[in-house]
Amino acid sequence: MRYLTLDGRDAMYDMANLKKLGSLGDGASEATKAFWAFDKAAMAEGVVPKKYKELIAVAVALTTQCPYCLELHRAGAVTAGASQEELAETALVAAALRAGAAITHAAHVMGGVKS
Numbered sequence: 399m400r401y402l403t404l405d406g407r408d409a410m411y412d413m414a415n416l417k418k419l420g421s422l423g424d425g426a427s428e429a430t431k432a433f434w435a436f437d438k439a440a441m442a443e444g445v446v447p448k449k450y451k452e453l454i455a456v457a458v459a460l461t462t463q464c465p466y467c468l469e470l471h472r473a474g475a476v477t478a479g480a481s482q483e484e485l486a487e488t489a490l491v492a493a494a495l496r497a498g499a500a501i502t503h504a505a506h507v508m509g510g511v512k513s
Contacts, residue, residue, distance in 0.1 A: 411465040441474075449478035453488045460492035 423430040441451055452475035459467035475485060 413466065413469060416466060447478075449475060449480050449484075452478050453480055453484060456485065457488050457492040457495075460489055461496050 441448070441455070444451075446454075452471050455467065455471035456475055459471055472485065475488075480488075
C-alpha cells in the first residue's frame with residue numbers, strides 16, 4: 399500500500415522523513431553518534447577520492463534500492479564532480495553485479511536434478 403502526502407507525493411519515501419532521524423539519537427544516542435562518526439569517516443576524502451566513494455555509494459544504493467541513499471549519494475556524486483556519463487556507467491555496473499549474483503547463485507540450484 400502506498401501512503402501519499404496531501405500534495406500527492408509518496409509519503410513512505412519523502413525526503414522530509416530524514417528529519418525524523420533525530421529521534422533515533424534520542425533512543426540510542428551513543429550508538430547513533432558512533433554510526434554518524436563512522437559514516438563521516440568512511441565517506442571522507444582519502445586514498446579513494448570522494449567522487450569515487452559517492453559513485454560506489456550510488457551503486458550500492460541501486461542494489462539495495464534505498465531511495466534516500468540514491469538521492470543523497472547522487473547529489474553527493476554530482477557535487478564531487480561526477481558527470482551524467484559516470485552516473486550512467488555506475489548504474490550499469492550495479493545492474494551487472496546484481497544480475498551476476500543471480501547467475502552465480504544458480505550454482506545452488508543446478509545439477510543433481512534429471513529432467
